[in-house]
Amino acid sequence: MTPTPADQDYARYMLGWIDALSWPEFELGEAELPALRAFWLEGEPADLDAIADRLWAWVDANGGEALPDDRRMILARMLICVAAPDNRELEERGYFEDLLRRCGVDENRIAARLPGGRRAAWSGDQAALAVRSEHSRLQRAKNHALLAFCVGSFLSGGAASPDPALTPLEMFWVVTLAGLIWLWYRLDSEQRGFQRTPGMTAAIILIAAVGVPWYLIRSRGWPQAQLAVLQAVALFALSTLLTVAGAGLLAPVDPVSLPAEVEAAP
Numbered sequence: 001m002t003p004t005p006a007d008q009d010y011a012r013y014m015l016g017w018i019d020a021l022s023w024p025e026f027e028l029g030e031a032e033l034p035a036l037r038a039f040w041l042e043g044e045p046a047d048l049d050a051i052a053d054r055l056w057a058w059v060d061a062n063g064g065e066a067l068p069d070d071r072r073m074i075l076a077r078m079l080i081c082v083a084a085p086d087n088r089e090l091e092e093r094g095y096f097e098d099l100l101r102r103c104g105v106d107e108n109r110i111a112a113r114l115p116g117g118r119r120a121a122w123s124g125d126q127a128a129l130a131v132r133s134e135h136s137r138l139q140r141a142k143n144h145a146l147l148a149f150c151v152g153s154f155l156s157g158g159a160a161s162p163d164p165a166l167t168p169l170e171m172f173w174v175v176t177l178a179g180l181i182w183l184w185y186r187l188d189s190e191q192r193g194f195q196r197t198p199g200m201t202a203a204i205i206l207i208a209a210v211g212v213p214w215y216l217i218r219s220r221g222w223p224q225a226q227l228a229v230l231q232a233v234a235l236f237a238l239s240t241l242l243t244v245a246g247a248g249l250l251a252p253v254d255p256v257s258l259p260a261e262v263e264a265a266p
Contacts, residue, residue, distance in 0.1 A: 024221025104195035138191040157246020
């Protein structure tokens, strides 16, 4: 069956989303995706039915409907959508868009990128380009948040006080640094299409040393999360060093500790 231009546009749109979002390790998906790309983007022949059968077999063997929000399960179903040579019914029913919602993708972002008749100004290629542009914007914002966190760690050292009770200035920096960690989490979850939960958000803000690794494992899957967790540990270690450096360089000198001859100097 020869796909129509509308089928091709919608398939490119789906591939654009799949390429833009981040996924846990999924060997079958990685094996099938090149053939799907070659079919829709380059016009190469492919046995779409056989690809769909293999993906359905994996879905049935790995929990199927019992795991509707598992990201590997979502990816498998998205690839099954791409393997449909006639995707007019899929587009009309919005099945692929429902899978995007399960990934946590905002409704407005989905609506703005719909191709074909539902949004004639958007072709599949344009949608993919827009998604990649949004991905880059979020990455830049994440980098700025991390840089601000490092600078804030250094400056917070200057607010250190020997008093065990938090001073207003120390409390300001505690809240500011926690807010920067939350900002990075919000940006990263949007970039990856990860559905945030109240419990995870509370852990990120209140117990970052636990909440951040938990989020990294949930959003990336364990194999990919290992490096991310090590990078988070390194960042927290750097933050501690910067705080100590800030305390040494920026903390005010205690007059009580000055030598007598310095105090007596005119």
